[in-house]
Amino acid sequence: MENIIELDNVTKRFGGITALNKASLKVTRGEVVGLIGDNGAGKSTLIKTLVGVYSPDEGDIIIRGKKVNAWNALKARESGIETVFQDRALTPQQSIVKNIFMGKELRYPFGFIKEKEQIIEANRLIREIGFTSKLINAESPVGNLSGGERQGVAIARAIYNKAELIVLDEPTNNLSLNETQKVFDFVLNVKKSNRSVLFIGHNIYHVYDISDRFVILDRGEVVHQLNKDDISTPEELMKIMRDTIGAH
Amino acid sequence: MSNNNSFLSNYFHRNGRALGSIGYFVLLMVIFLIGAPEAWIRPNLHQSVFVMMPTLIFLTIPLVFLVASGEIDLSFASTYAVAAYVFALLVKNGIDPAICLVLGIFTGAAIGALVGTLIVVFRLSSLVASLGVLFLLRGVILLLSNSRSITIMEVENHWIYPLLVGNFYGFPMQIFWAAIFVIFCYYFFNKHVFGIHIQHVGDNSVSAEQMGINVNAVKIKAFMFVGIGSAIGGIFTTMITYTFFPTQGFGYLLLALAAVFVGGTPYWGGLGTIIGAVFGVGIIAYMEIGIIAIGWSGEWRQFFNGLIILLALLGHRLHGERVR
Numbered sequence: 269m270e271n272i273i274e275l276d277n278v279t280k281r282f283g284g285i286t287a288l289n290k291a292s293l294k295v296t297r298g299e300v301v302g303l304i305g306d307n308g309a310g311k312s313t314l315i316k317t318l319v320g321v322y323s324p325d326e327g328d329i330i331i332r333g334k335k336v337n338a339w340n341a342l343k344a345r346e347s348g349i350e351t352v353f354q355d356r357a358l359t360p361q362q363s364i365v366k367n368i369f370m371g372k373e374l375r376y377p378f379g380f381i382k383e384k385e386q387i388i389e390a391n392r393l394i395r396e397i398g399f400t401s402k403l404i405n406a407e408s409p410v411g412n413l414s415g416g417e418r419q420g421v422a423i424a425r426a427i428y429n430k431a432e433l434i435v436l437d438e439p440t441n442n443l444s445l446n447e448t449q450k451v452f453d454f455v456l457n458v459k460k461s462n463r464s465v466l467f468i469g470h471n472i473y474h475v476y477d478i479s480d481r482f483v484i485l486d487r488g489e490v491v492h493q494l495n496k497d498d499i500s501t502p503e504e505l506m507k508i509m510r511d512t513i514g515a516h
Numbered sequence: 517m518s519n520n521n522s523f524l525s526n527y528f529h530r531n532g533r534a535l536g537s538i539g540y541f542v543l544l545m546v547i548f549l550i551g552a553p554e555a556w557i558r559p560n561l562h563q564s565v566f567v568m569m570p571t572l573i574f575l576t577i578p579l580v581f582l583v584a585s586g587e588i589d590l591s592f593a594s595t596y597a598v599a600a601y602v603f604a605l606l607v608k609n610g611i612d613p614a615i616c617l618v619l620g621i622f623t624g625a626a627i628g629a630l631v632g633t634l635i636v637v638f639r640l641s642s643l644v645a646s647l648g649v650l651f652l653l654r655g656v657i658l659l660l661s662n663s664r665s666i667t668i669m670e671v672e673n674h675w676i677y678p679l680l681v682g683n684f685y686g687f688p689m690q691i692f693w694a695a696i697f698v699i700f701c702y703y704f705f706n707k708h709v710f711g712i713h714i715q716h717v718g719d720n721s722v723s724a725e726q727m728g729i730n731v732n733a734v735k736i737k738a739f740m741f742v743g744i745g746s747a748i749g750g751i752f753t754t755m756i757t758y759t760f761f762p763t764q765g766f767g768y769l770l771l772a773l774a775a776v777f778v779g780g781t782p783y784w785g786g787l788g789t790i791i792g793a794v795f796g797v798g799i800i801a802y803m804e805i806g807i808i809a810i811g812w813s814g815e816w817r818q819f820f821n822g823l824i825i826l827l828a829l830l831g832h833r834l835h836g837e838r839v840r
Contacts, residue, residue, distance in 0.1 A: 357726040359719035361786040370716055371727035379709040407526040
């Protein structure tokens, strides 16, 4: 399987602190990778490096087999890496379609908007990622949606922006069981479309349920990587996590 | 059926506020019609409203854009007079009125850009900062004009006079210009990148910034648009009365703001309605004239203006709270 992105021995320092220490990680096409680790384990530094907010001090970023120099946010987006941050960057009083096209509207000359085309595309996108309720369509205001559904709108926008890899930062935080399941459905649909997801979460059970592979991070180092096939319960994953964290 | 429900609820989300202010307008008409039927069927009452409405429309509609972007501007009432002063002074000095018109509007845009930049760059409160500019500019005009008015009878013989403020089969031409302005603004607000970005910025500027919208540029442009609208209003009024007078525009300050909010645009940003604002202007303009028409003294005007603002706010409240 093709690697969408590969981090090879990436180190990132801030002053005297080493936030990432020779971290290696790859995401292949069509897989869901769960990234777990305690607070301060370096998850957010890793994500920000992945999406080009930080460029590594040492080590390489390799996109589809090719090493990329001077990694930055623009290059990350051009490489098809889109992030859905915790606050999701939505404008709740506006419609779903306006949110999906925010900042990237389809335009006629002189800046008028191709409204009909946007609505058709937005409806297609939200159905594709698994919006099933007939009460919701592209023109529904985002503010009327539940937390999980809002996550879905942000994911749909990432797909519209031609994402190959969608980075979800704590997407199930503060969501009910029901809403979490919705987010899982969205993620599975993204996977079905042969795109990849990097799923970051606190809740081991959530990460376990949705991921094909797990990457455990501790104090800036990738301390363990394993496939879902290697274990059979979330408790097992929890145990491995406990055993590896602090042991190295 | 459920599809129909979502259609209705989306429709209401988009248009509910405009429908609300249309409802108020109709209600007001009915009250006046019952209160003074004989005054109400006479055309000259409506004619005087039609003379007042265009100016108020040029002031109010751009304010909808600005309020939707999450800012407010009070200085427009002085910008109105500055642009009119520039126009009148240049006309008086023998410059072609068409050129003066362009320069006057340009003055309005420049003041808007300055006010916007000041507020956005230094992160000032737009309410307080524009209040300062309101007084400052008014002071400048009073000083420059020596508190004297300027009469410009000469515009009457220029081709722009009949075109802009002349008479067309009994209707003042400015009505048509205001109508064109409203149609343009409707599309500009709802179907153009400018209006859409304003709504995103006013809704959640952090999100807008994250999605690559230049928040500061959008806000400064909105201030400029208010400057342009005020300039048009000021110059039109100056042409209609052949006179610039240094206190001009002050009376519109609160009326235009009232029209924005009575029209259904909420104060918190992210939403706005052009059609609602037109009816907001209608309500304010008819209040000004209707009170007299039904035989009450002018002292009642402010009382009823206040009452209708409060009732409108309460009514729009029913439409829904801010969603986050």
